[in-house]
Amino acid sequence: MDFKLRKWEPGDISDVAHYANNNKIAANLRDVFPYPYTFEDARGYVTACAENTEERQLCRAIVVDGHVVGSVGIFCGTDVYRKSAELGYWLAEDFWGRGIMSAAVTQLCREAFAAFDIVRIYAEPFAHNKGSRRVLEKAGFTLEGIMRQGVYKNGHVADYCMYALLK
16 A cells, blocks of 8 residues: 655644544553544644654654654663664554554654664564564564563553664
């Protein structure tokens, strides 16, 4: 399926409010991603992404057929983690399983390695999130380990994974 990555624009708020308001997405992300996901949540997120100077992070909207249906971002670390960056992403449920996210992750990782003085990009999906783990594996990431009982989400302690892609 065709998609494009582009910088965020203020006009993306309504699409984000619509597509991000899904408990299946929120259930697999950190608590900072709420459910329900309101128009105000979307306004705050899109505004922050649109105002990003890209000195320490890259944030992109995933656009399919003229609509923003997801997000992918890379965030550089600090201190002893300054040569690493964290990857985060979400995609509207209607677009799962089509290879969009693996391709988007691959594209943004290439851009980040070129833009920043980093040697490693990592992601931490919940261990039970097979779809997200598959995204990372298809994009060339390696499973480095499973952090047992490392996260607490929706009243449950669960495992998460450490995946990384080296330059």
